[in-house]
Amino acid sequence: MSSPQGVTIRPLRSEDFHDLSRGLAHMYDELAAGESVWITLRHVPPSEADYRKWFDRLLDGMRTGESITNVAQVDSRAVGHCTIERARPGPTTEQSHVGELGILVQKGHRGTGIGARLLERSLDEARQKFDIVYLTVWSKNVEAQRLYRRFGFTLCGHFPHTLKRNGQYFDEDRMFLALTDPPGRAGAKR
Ligand SMILES: CC(C)(COP(=O)(O)OP(=O)(O)OC[C@H]1O[C@@H](n2cnc3c(N)ncnc32)[C@H](O)[C@@H]1OP(=O)(O)O)[C@@H](O)C(=O)NCCC(=O)NCCS
Numbered sequence: 001m002s003s004p005q006g007v008t009i010r011p012l013r014s015e016d017f018h019d020l021s022r023g024l025a026h027m028y029d030e031l032a033a034g035e036s037v038w039i040t041l042r043h044v045p046p047s048e049a050d051y052r053k054w055f056d057r058l059l060d061g062m063r064t065g066e067s068i069t070n071v072a073q074v075d076s077r078a079v080g081h082c083t084i085e086r087a088r089p090g091p092t093t094e095q096s097h098v099g100e101l102g103i104l105v106q107k108g109h110r111g112t113g114i115g116a117r118l119l120e121r122s123l124d125e126a127r128q129k130f131d132i133v134y135l136t137v138w139s140k141n142v143e144a145q146r147l148y149r150r151f152g153f154t155l156c157g158h159f160p161h162t163l164k165r166n167g168q169y170f171d172e173d174r175m176f177l178a179l180t181d182p183p184g185r186a187g188a189k190r
Contacts (some may be wrong), residue, residue: 004072004113008119012058012081019078020071021051023106030107038141039104040163057066059087068125072105072114080105082118084126084133099130103144115144119151123177131180138163139171153177 012020026125027044033036061067071078080103087098095159096179101122105115126133139142139158157174 002118004074006074007117008068008073008116009117011071012062012071014059016071016078016081017052017055021048021053021102022079023079023081024051026107027104036138036140038138038144040138056147058083058085061089063128064089066120067127068129070118070122070125071108072109073110074114079109080114082115082122084122084130087134097131099126099133101133107117113141115147116129119147123151127179132176132178134174134176135173137173139173145173145175148175148177151177172182 023043027037027039029046031041058067061070067083067090069081069083070121072080082101082103084099084101087100088094088095103115103118105118106133123133133153135148135153136147145155153174153175154174154177159172159174161169162172
């Protein structure tokens with residue numbers, strides 16, 4: 001894997017709103033341009049207020065300890081982010097040890113090792129917070145799945161036809177990574 005030059009991995013900041021929301025909005029442009037977009041999108045692109053709500057949840061999660069969000073910065077711009085959030089935020093439950101991962105690197109910066117750097121940092125920090133991390137990925141997203149496998153994620157579920165785009169069905173996969181060794185023996189972090 002190439003080593004990305006001039007990339008800083010750091011925690012999310014409030015001033016990242018514009019870059020991160022623009023990065024997500026670009027996925028709608030990529031889809032409209034007929035490119036392969038294997039993340040789940042809304043039928044109608046989110047409004048500025050929707051993006052704000054999403055972003056504020058990420059920031060709030062950092063403050064309350066419910067989530068970790070790291071950003072990849074290149075030339076003072078946030079070009080990617082990785083979030084691991086408590087699967088069931090709020091009052092502690094029997095599921096509080098579970099993190100759910102999401103990651104996005106902006107077009108033009110993919111395939112240069114940024115995703116790997118984001119995963120490395122975020123999973124490292126997740127060890128202080130969660131016992132296990134799950135993610136959902138389109139079955140067609142083979143590049144992303146290869147990257148996850150390299151970090152030790154294992155396929156644990158296949159869900160046929162959970163997605164429908166332009167009348168065509170697509171499948172999703174679930175993958176997990178146990179952060180305790182052996183799984184479940186290190187004690188829950190919450
Ligand atoms: C999936 C994603 C986060 C990976 O980040 P990335 O910065 O492109 O990944 P890296 O550069 O660290 O690549 C690591 C490996 O994945 C491969 N890869 C993954 N996605 C790739 C892409 N879109 N383009 C090129 N290579 C990609 C690389 O070839 C590399 O493989 P290698 O180690 O065998 O050489 C990023 O491509 C992305 O945001 N894609 C669009 C959104 C998405 O699919 N998110 C995941 C939702 S589950």
